[in-house]
Amino acid sequence: MILRADGVTLGYGGRPVVHDVTLDITEGGVGLIGESGSGKTTLARAFLGLLRPMSGTITFNGKDLRTAGMKAFRKAVQPVFQAESLDPRMSVARSIAEGSRDRAAVPALMEQVGLDPALAARRPHQLSGGQRQRVVIARALAVRPELLILDEPTSALDVTVQARILELLEGLDAERLLITHNLAVVERLCRTSHVLFAGRVVESGPTGELLRRPAHPYTLALRDAVPRLGGQPPVARGRTEAAPASEGCPFRLRCPLAVPECESAPEPREVAGRKVACHRAELVLSA
Amino acid sequence: MIRVRDLRVAYGDRVVAEVPELDVGRGECVAIVGESGSGKSTTLLALLGLTEGARVSGEVSVCGVDVMKARPRALRAVRGAKAALVIQSPQAALSPTTRLGVLMRRALRLHGVTGGPSLTGGAGSTGGPGTMGKGARGIDAVMAQACEAVLLDPAILRRYPHEISGGQAQRFAIAMAIALGAEVILADEPTSALDVTVQAEVVGVLRGLREERGLAVLLVSHDLALVSTIADRVLVMKDGVVVESGPARHVLRDPDHPYTRELLEALP
Numbered sequence: 001m002i003l004r005a006d007g008v009t010l011g012y013g014g015r016p017v018v019h020d021v022t023l024d025i026t027e028g029g030v031g032l033i034g035e036s037g038s039g040k041t042t043l044a045r046a047f048l049g050l051l052r053p054m055s056g057t058i059t060f061n062g063k064d065l066r067t068a069g070m071k072a073f074r075k076a077v078q079p080v081f082q083a084e085s086l087d088p089r090m091s092v093a094r095s096i097a098e099g100s101r102d103r104a105a106v107p108a109l110m111e112q113v114g115l116d117p118a119l120a121a122r123r124p125h126q127l128s129g130g131q132r133q134r135v136v137i138a139r140a141l142a143v144r145p146e147l148l149i150l151d152e153p154t155s156a157l158d159v160t161v162q163a164r165i166l167e168l169l170e171g172l173d174a175e176r177l178l179i180t181h182n183l184a185v186v187e188r189l190c191r192t193s194h195v196l197f198a199g200r201v202v203e204s205g206p207t208g209e210l211l212r213r214p215a216h217p218y219t220l221a222l223r224d225a226v227p228r229l230g231g232q233p234p235v236a237r238g239r240t241e242a243a244p245a246s247e248g249c250p251f252r253l254r255c256p257l258a259v260p261e262c263e264s265a266p267e268p269r270e271v272a273g274r275k276v277a278c279h280r281a282e283l284v285l286s287a
Numbered sequence: 288m289i290r291v292r293d294l295r296v297a298y299g300d301r302v303v304a305e306v307p308e309l310d311v312g313r314g315e316c317v318a319i320v321g322e323s324g325s326g327k328s329t330t331l332l333a334l335l336g337l338t339e340g341a342r343v344s345g346e347v348s349v350c351g352v353d354v355m356k357a358r359p360r361a362l363r364a365v366r367g368a369k370a371a372l373v374i375q376s377p378q379a380a381l382s383p384t385t386r387l388g389v390l391m392r393r394a395l396r397l398h399g400v401t402g403g404p405s406l407t408g409g410a411g412s413t414g415g416p417g418t419m420g421k422g423a424r425g426i427d428a429v430m431a432q433a434c435e436a437v438l439l440d441p442a443i444l445r446r447y448p449h450e451i452s453g454g455q456a457q458r459f460a461i462a463m464a465i466a467l468g469a470e471v472i473l474a475d476e477p478t479s480a481l482d483v484t485v486q487a488e489v490v491g492v493l494r495g496l497r498e499e500r501g502l503a504v505l506l507v508s509h510d511l512a513l514v515s516t517i518a519d520r521v522l523v524m525k526d527g528v529v530v531e532s533g534p535a536r537h538v539l540r541d542p543d544h545p546y547t548r549e550l551l552e553a554l555p
Contacts, residue, residue: 158509188555228512229512
């Protein structure tokens, strides 16, 4: 484990949007799953050292990020965002070598991510979406990071291009924290996953188990909403319009299983090999 | 409801979409799938005569109107009223300073939907919070029913576009189509900007309209899994050409064309 969040609360302008999150980035890939506004990207920004926690600590190799040497940290932890994050004025080679300042390594890096080194002089607008995403990955790899923080790296791509990028990501040595709403991608790239709802981790555990037998009604709603090839039409469970509850369980206003007990906030507890914050977890598991 | 024969759309010398045959009947859902640049959206726009600057040939008939030969007035009656276009992010197309109720009322008036005799006085009002349900019962009832058909609380009509979520905006766009009495829904990636839970809701709404109201749905999507759960028939497009078409069950389970197989194998 190289990064760890311990009781981290994050916010903007003094208003918290991520509450009391504790999680480790362990081997085998870690996924952060949740819908828009659930706080996944905010958490990623904190893990990149771009946002200071309001409370709690983020540690990097055992050292508090506030006191850790940022130079080594910036090298060790690299972001891979959507391809729009490339500077439109920079050539491929300049973009890739921007962090490492090592132009000589560019052709090898381009080959590693499956890009023809002949494209080195091109600018982002002269590349396809998949090629641009490969440049973003090569740029991150240039400084030999220990961990990649991937924020929706394939959501803007066509399926065939996405498949090739996923293959590339699977084959890399670096550890990964993947932020996405695509459950199939998480299942493929991450051994462990955390499901976020309204800035709180509602369920954590082995990805396969989590998606096969969810213990939190929100994880269940997510799973059943995903269309599967030749499967049943996706099911909408609960009212997606209801705003998260400010007190008690944040999911209770949407939850089809809510009971009066849910007005008190559920503490995360161990159920069937995962951690889940729900009073009704046993019922969800048996469903 | 939709009948296309030998449609060909070209910009200059470049042919961007060629569709030999496409039929969508009442209560049917047909999907066009393919990757970026395959010509799927162009095909959809050609059905409404919205491919400005392109050379379009072939036969296109939507709700009985010959789109290729129709006069602008007849075409306007098809666009919006009989055949509604639902796009990826409808919020951008909704005027930010106008309440949803006013927007819908305007669209209804433009297409001559009166909502019955009790309308007098109501249709001309500017809408807004105070005017709902007073003297405009006919049209208000049409609007409220349309909202309910897409699982929206009619109170949403008092809100501004920025006060609603993406899923609500998408359902509002569909509600507008229902209020206008649309017979055909042309949906271009209607759920790709939405979270999966919200997507499931919108898909449920589209399915319901098809089954209960007999609406014909032409869906353009790159999401094969989604398409497999709602479409009766599928056209697979690549580089402007239809490479395979047929019943969804056959095309998506046992495809004949190597490109369709490639698309299916690429699913994570």
